Amino acid sequence: GESVGLHLPTLSVQEGDNSIINCAYSNSASDYFIWYKQESGKGPQFIIDIRSNMDKRQGQRVTVLLNKTVKHLSLQIAATQPGDSAVYFCAEKSGGGADGLTFGKGTHLIIQP
Amino acid sequence: EPEVTQTPSHQVTQMGQEVILRCVPISNHLYFYWYRQILGQKVEFLVSFYNNEISEKSEIFDDQFSVERPDGSNFTLKIRSTKLEDSAMYFCASSELGGIQPQHFGDGTRLSIL
Numbered sequence: 001g002e003s004v005g006l007h008l009p010t011l012s013v014q015e016g017d018n019s020i021i022n023c024a025y026s027n028s029a030s031d032y033f034i035w036y037k038q039e040s041g042k043g044p045q046f047i048i049d050i051r052s053n054m055d056k057r058q059g060q061r062v063t064v065l066l067n068k069t070v071k072h073l074s075l076q077i078a079a080t081q082p083g084d085s086a087v088y089f090c091a092e093k094s095g096g097g098a099d100g101l102t103f104g105k106g107t108h109l110i111i112q113p
Numbered sequence: 114e115p116e117v118t119q120t121p122s123h124q125v126t127q128m129g130q131e132v133i134l135r136c137v138p139i140s141n142h143l144y145f146y147w148y149r150q151i152l153g154q155k156v157e158f159l160v161s162f163y164n165n166e167i168s169e170k171s172e173i174f175d176d177q178f179s180v181e182r183p184d185g186s187n188f189t190l191k192i193r194s195t196k197l198e199d200s201a202m203y204f205c206a207s208s209e210l211g212g213i214q215p216q217h218f219g220d221g222t223r224l225s226i227l
Contacts, residue, residue, distance in 0.1 A: 008153075031213070032212075034215055034216075036218075041220070042221075043117075043204050043206075043218035043219050043220045043221050044156060045218070046215045046216075046217060046218075049213075049215050051213055089156065091156075095212070097169070097211045097212060098144050098146075098161035098162070098163045098168035098169055098211045099161065099211075100146060100160075100169060101148075101156075101158060101216060103155045103157070104155065105155050
């Protein structure tokens with residue numbers, strides 16, 4: 001559901017477990033998607049991206065899955081560590097050029113020791 | 114690793130005053146962006162800049178705002194006649210190319226309007 005103001009969706013996982021963060025997007029014309037991590041007092045940090053001609057992409061400990069049929073994006077983080085605690089945003093963009101990114105509302109990931 | 118740098122980290126200004134937020138994008142990047150994030154909310158696009166002119170802008174980016182690349186390294190956002198609701202984090206980003214390229218963000222300037 002929607003979150004307003006300070007009430008971000010929160011996901012709490014045990015250190016070492018895998019986590020999955022989900023994002024729904026609305027623009028069916030979007031063809032490029034990025035996951036960002038934002039720690040307190042810092043700017044969004046690029047994690048991984050995926051183009052619309054792919055449905056899965058893997059990085060180091062992270063995997064992004066794209067389901068264009070239902071306009072859904074997910075970020076899987078394997079073997080979570082305390083440093084993974086942050087707010088995670090998905091962002092989307094359509095077309096080339098210098099269009100800005102449209103960010104989702106964010107999910108607060110908390111890693112429990 | 115090259116990074117986007119922003120100054121100042123925190124700016125406090127009286128309502129009605131003008132502010133200039135500064136950014137140094139990554140050196141080989143050609144596209145520059147400004148975003149804002151009101152406390153606890155999502156990041157919102159303001160404007161993009163390429164080849165010394167504005168490429169795209171959002172509805173937020175009205176006549177109160179302007180951007181400039183005064184020299185070969187800096188990229189600035191000017192906010193004239195600031196309002197209380199301009200209080201937010203302002204992030205600069207840059208990308209090597211436009212289109213399907215990741216945008217890399219600075220750590221932002223926290224703007225507080227009193």
